[in-house]
Amino acid sequence: MKSDLALMIPGPTPVPEAILEALSRPPIGHRSNEFKVVLQEVYAGLQWIFRTQRPVFLYTASGTGAMEASLINVLNHGDEVLVLSCGVFSHRWAEIAQELGLQVHLIEVPPGQSNTPEALETFLKGPQGQQIKAVCMIHNETSTGVLNPIQALAQTVKKHSDALVIVDTVTSLGATNFEFDAWGIDIAVSGSQKGFMIPPGLSFLAASEKAMAQHQQCAAPGHYFNFSKYEKVVEKGQTPYTPAVNLTFGMQKSLALLQEEGLEGIFQRHLKNQQMVRQAVKSMGLSLFVESDTLASPSVTSVLPPDGISVDAIRAGIKEQFNIVIANGQKNLTGKIFRIGHLGAIFPRDILTVVSCLEVVCHQLGYQKTPLGTAVAGAQGELL
């Protein structure tokens, strides 16, 4: 017999019992008054967590769907966009934009680094800067574990351009502070299976007045993701098309749990998770892929394996012996780093567990630079 699976990847994240119960209710009619109440609560909760007065749209689609929606609703074929890339997920903006027939400009940084306002400013002040209709960026780059300075990046765009600021907040929302209105964001997208602690299948999109105005100029905004259709029904507590009803029950419960904890509580918990993991890793003499505490993600921590020990062996050991899943690196980073997710319903107890298991497995695989208990002691120390 095995322990039940523990997910410590950067999503899907573990689903708390209270949310599993909500997900397990028999579905109800999505046009019923009862469901209207559910949706109204969800819409209000989304505004709370996006920190916006704007309506937030609920898409039955994964985050990638909402990313596509961000572009097709406000841009026309041939429009120029700037993508700030710092890893696999931020680079996805460029891929989607290209497939949609947009002209893509790219600012890339090496993996493990964040995008900088300086590079952005240089580009925007350069010869191509004024053509840019939208700047796409990511708040938390899940593939490397880097947190981008979104507020500063958004300010830079506003200062030097009229472009829309479009942000992927898939793995940052519900983990760290994000302020849609105050930071002047035009479009932000997130997904259900991350900070919201429910299974994949829903995504959320906030659009500013400026984005909605630009949407009016859009020749082919499509049907299923069309902003206008969503905006029209949010106030009525509806969705334009059939939503994933049971995932919506889950969101209602999720938002209730998050509101009970409060934004500051949520952010502090994720920061504590991150600090515990980082201290454990350093204590046992391993290297963090993102050295700077300032750039470190609150949601996922990337670690370099010890010399001579493969990421596969570490992941397999932790999975087989303890039934905990941690993530490999992605694309070029596959086999170069492993990633410990600490996003959503993850608590200090879980961090103590995973670093304890990691330490055992590394020891078994021959890494004995520090005695057993050293990594855990690092994490424990953060709780005193």
Add this chain to the structure above:
Amino acid sequence: MKSDLALMIPGPTPVPEAILEALSRPPIGHRSNEFKVVLQEVYAGLQWIFRTQRPVFLYTASGTGAMEASLINVLNHGDEVLVLSCGVFSHRWAEIAQELGLQVHLIEVPPGQSNTPEALETFLKGPQGQQIKAVCMIHNETSTGVLNPIQALAQTVKKHSDALVIVDTVTSLGATNFEFDAWGIDIAVSGSQKGFMIPPGLSFLAASEKAMAQHQQCAAPGHYFNFSKYEKVVEKGQTPYTPAVNLTFGMQKSLALLQEEGLEGIFQRHLKNQQMVRQAVKSMGLSLFVESDTLASPSVTSVLPPDGISVDAIRAGIKEQFNIVIANGQKNLTGKIFRIGHLGAIFPRDILTVVSCLEVVCHQLGYQKTPLGTAVAGAQGELL
């Protein structure tokens, strides 16, 4: 927000996801052919784990009900019974027997010790020995964390007396070896919320041919727990009265999981849990209530708190910070020991977690005799 509750008490034990799913099925008719198949699997599984060819009865009642059934079915008012007591739960035999109008003789040992074949032999060879109709004992004394030498105790009874051997296996079955047939046990009782990993509400009773013969001489065996009524229907895949249908679904799944792991696997896992906890406790300089490894329970470990730190403070710290429940001592041992349950669906991962949390809390409460990580290192070391 909090972690989901983690039970590390000696029952109820955590319920694995696969069993929760089984419990959540809509109930079916308990006289249906479909339920007959379920019951037949459960009956066969119970025989496997009791290690008996005898039918095992399924009572919709908690373990105490099955304890009462053990006595009322085979003894008559005024009969003499001997109770081997080594703690709260073994002493319960005496309380039930007295209330049923039986004459009770008691051999008691101080808490933390086991009953011995020597004391039993002395009694049975003594002047009152031959009057004894039944000797009641416990396999695993949950209140102290002591494992009794049941095989030797049963042999001693058989050698010196014609009395029935009646054993409470509530917290031993599914944790350590118990052999109903080979050890010559006459009646054994167990419950659902311990090694079987399902919620409370079912109990199980095996009765030998000798017990059934004595049952025929019993003037007032009652109705609901009456052996004859159960024996008659086991072969048909039935129960005499309406059983807790959904708990029976849970038992079916539980037994399937246990059989997949195999008896040896189950016993080794519990032994490993025990060794990890005991080594962690010793490593951090705390004292085990049961010093002898031989007597130590595979299901629960009792620990003395550090000087000057209360059991309540330790339990509260672990509950409030980590949402893990560990047990207090019971009756006279309340506040003197705390007990860590490691029975049922508990795995090395859980032990690493609980000792890690225990260490943090003791440290916070001022116990800093050993550095952080020391207890965990003790537990980790058992996994190499």
